Amino acid sequence: AQKITQxxxxxxxxxxxxxxxxxxxxTSDQSYGLFWYKQPSSGEMIFLIYQGSYDxxxxxxxxxSLNFQKARKSANLVISASQLGDSAxxxxxxxxxEDSSYKLIFGSGTRLLVxx
Amino acid sequence: DxxxxxxxxxxxxxxxxxxxxxCDPISEHNRLYWYRxxxxxxxxxxxxxxxxxxxxxxRLLSDRFSAERPKGSFSTLEIQRTEQGDSAxxxxxxxxxxxxxxxxxxxxxxxxxx
Numbered sequence: 001a002q003k004i005t006q007x008x009x010x011x012x013x014x015x016x017x018x019x020x021x022x023x024x025x026x027t028s029d030q031s032y033g034l035f036w037y038k039q040p041s042s043g044e045m046i047f048l049i050y051q052g053s054y055d056x057x058x059x060x061x062x063x064x065s066l067n068f069q070k071a072r073k074s075a076n077l078v079i080s081a082s083q084l085g086d087s088a089x090x091x092x093x094x095x096x097x098e099d100s101s102y103k104l105i106f107g108s109g110t111r112l113l114v115x116x
Numbered sequence: 117d118x119x120x121x122x123x124x125x126x127x128x129x130x131x132x133x134x135x136x137x138x139c140d141p142i143s144e145h146n147r148l149y150w151y152r153x154x155x156x157x158x159x160x161x162x163x164x165x166x167x168x169x170x171x172x173x174x175r176l177l178s179d180r181f182s183a184e185r186p187k188g189s190f191s192t193l194e195i196q197r198t199e200q201g202d203s204a205x206x207x208x209x210x211x212x213x214x215x216x217x218x219x220x221x222x223x224x225x226x227x228x229x230x
Contacts, residue, residue, distance in 0.1 A: 004158075035218060043205060045159070045221035091158050103149065103172065104219065106158030 002027050004092050004107035011112050013082045020067070021077040021110045023092030029053075032096045034075040035104065036066065039089040048090075051075060082114045118142060120222035122208050128228045129198055136194045137225045141210030148191050149219060150183055152176065153205040165191060166213065198229045 003026040013019035025034065036048040051059045051066045059066040067076040079086055089111050093104040121140040129135050141148045146167050151159035162181070163173045167188035177183075180198075185191040195202055205226050209219040 037221075042223055043207075043226070044223040045207065045209070047218045047220065050218055093158070103161040103164060104151075104159075106160070108156070109158050 002094060002096060002105045004094055004105055006092055006107035006110050008110045009108075011110055012115060013079075013086075013112065014115050015084060016081055018078060018080045019082055019112065021079070021090050021092075021112065023075045023077065023107060025073050025075060025092070025094050027073075027094065027096055029096045032094055034066070034068070035093040035095070036064070036075075036077045037091045037093060037106075038086075039091060039109070041088070045091070049077065079112075084114050084116060087112060087114045120208055120210050120220050122206075122222035122225050124225055125223065126226050126228075128230060131198055131200060131229055133198055134194065134196045135198060135227065136192050137206055137208075137227075139191045139193070139208030139210075139222060141190070141208070142212075142220055145210035145212045145220075146188070147211045147213050147219075148185055149209040149211075150191070150193050151207040151209065153207055153224070154203075159205075159207050162193075195227075198227075200229045203227055203229045 005024045032053045034051045037045040049059050049061045049064045051068045063080045065078045089109045091109045092107045095104050123138045149164040150162040153159040162177050163183050165185040180196045183193045205224045207224045209221045211219040
């Protein structure tokens with residue numbers, strides 16, 4: 001069965017430092033996609049970064065990078081140079097199959113708090 | 117603003133009442149999704165539409181839940197005879213299947229059943 005595991009309920013990071021949020025997944029499909037979303041207190045899920053299972057390079061989007069280790073089935077999010085505005089819930093998600101943006105399976109999330 | 121819009125943002129209702137939520141997707145998006153998020157959890161898929169066709173429903177969507185997307189534009193999610201267990205955030209998302217992009221989410225409707 002498809003599953004996303006985020007083992008860190010909460011994380012602290014000092015402003016301007018880097019932080020890694022862990023995500024492991026389980027799937028029997030060869031083709032899948034991995035997403036990270038940010039959810040601030042306002043409730044909206046904000047897309048951060050995407051990694052396809054066949055992508056050889058790790059995805060990067062500005063201060064966000066995805067450390068994709070296929071053999072370990074992990075897709076950790078790295079946020080560099082943390083800012084106070086990065087304080088939020090972060091969700092790892094997976095969709096299976098070739099079809100883009102099909103239904104997503106989400107993990108339980110990690111609450112990140114950036115300290116000044 | 118051309119993002120996904122949900123209305124209302126908050127709804128408090130008495131147990132047993134019916135409620136209806138509305139979602140306006142990004143205008144050119146042909147897919148629309150509904151998710152439910154309970155406190156401390158990630159969103160769970162409920163159902164999705166491609167244009168006006170409802171293509172899949174989760175087992176979470178009991179008979180008291182019904183979703184529609186007339187004319188393939190906005191969508192409504194109705195919950196009949198609400199129960200306290202229905203209290204959650206209901207999130208709507210949309211995507212364009214032809215462009216291979218991520219899904220964009222609205223800000224959600226927070227339902228509290230008292």
